Amino acid sequence: xxxxxxxxxxxxxxxxxxxxxxxxxxxxxxxxxxxxxxxxxxxxxxxxxxxxxxxxxxxxxxxxxxxxxxxxxxxxxxxxxxxxxxxxxxxxxxxxxxxxxxxxxxxxxxxxxxxxxxxxxxxxxxxxxxxxxxxxxxxxxxxxxxxxxxxxxxxxxxxxxxxxxxxxxxxxxxxxxxxxxxxxxxxxxxxxxxxxxxxxxxxxxxxxxxxxxxxxxxxxxxxxxxxxxxx
Numbered sequence: 001x002x003x004x005x006x007x008x009x010x011x012x013x014x015x016x017x018x019x020x021x022x023x024x025x026x027x028x029x030x031x032x033x034x035x036x037x038x039x040x041x042x043x044x045x046x047x048x049x050x051x052x053x054x055x056x057x058x059x060x061x062x063x064x065x066x067x068x069x070x071x072x073x074x075x076x077x078x079x080x081x082x083x084x085x086x087x088x089x090x091x092x093x094x095x096x097x098x099x100x101x102x103x104x105x106x107x108x109x110x111x112x113x114x115x116x117x118x119x120x121x122x123x124x125x126x127x128x129x130x131x132x133x134x135x136x137x138x139x140x141x142x143x144x145x146x147x148x149x150x151x152x153x154x155x156x157x158x159x160x161x162x163x164x165x166x167x168x169x170x171x172x173x174x175x176x177x178x179x180x181x182x183x184x185x186x187x188x189x190x191x192x193x194x195x196x197x198x199x200x201x202x203x204x205x206x207x208x209x210x211x212x213x214x215x216x217x218x219x220x221x222x223x224x225x226x227x228x229x230x231x
Contacts, residue, residue: 006114006176007112008177009116009177010183011117012117013119013188013191013194014119014126016187016204017188018101018133019096019129020096020226021092021093021096023069023121024054026088026093026122026125029084030076033087034080034084053068062160062161063157063158063161063163066120066154073152074151075150075152078148078149086128089129093128094132095226099224099227100222100224104185104222108183115133116137116168117129117133117135117138118138118139118140118164118194119139120158120160122140122143124142126138126140141155141156141159142156160190161190161192164194179197179199182199182200184198184201184202185222186201186210187203188210192210200220202222203220204222204224
């Protein structure tokens with residue numbers, strides 16, 4: 001760590017922390033946006049039987065779940081998906097953005113701290129949200145492309161658990177940050193390593209292992225909700 005580190009940063013998980021949503025919702029929106037009624041029925045017939053397997057993977061190994069789930073993007077037109085990400089923000093993500101989360105992020109920005117999104121969601125989905133929030137740096141994943149279509153394979157390891165902490169530490173080293181002065185916000189047990197990597201962890205709507213650890217460690221806990229349930 002350098003003698004004169006930069007101003008602290010605040011690292012925010014996205015799904016479940018900033019936004020009441022997850023990667024399954026985003027995929028469904030993009031997959032069905034231009035589908036006909038028969039196409040929608042066919043998609044649900046193929047997707048729903050796989051849900052129990054996804055739930056099992058998610059419980060046993062979040063990284064394995066992410067790899068398996070993102071293979072569903074194989075064959076999707078990459079340019080169209082990127083264009084549809086703007087509509088995804090307006091139609092789906094923005095109504096599910098916790099107002100208190102946006103206020104917390106803005107408060108860090110006003111205090112002169114860097115704000116960084118750290119997420120297992122795809123880069124082109126997170127980019128419009130980052131612009132909306134005035135966030136210039138995101139740590140996310142991307143899909144391989146071949147001949148204008150996604151292959152379904154990630155270009156880096158899924159960002160979950162230890163990988164989130166690793167990329168946060170790399171970011172801190174690259175920008176000469178003292179992590180002891182930094183903040184991190186997360187809502188899931190998979191965010192624990194990232195929260196442990198900073199001096200000011202904040203557990204958002206914690207449950208299970210995260211709730212128990214936050215209570216044991218005396219971490220700040222925030223309860224964020226939407227003003228009205230999104231339709």
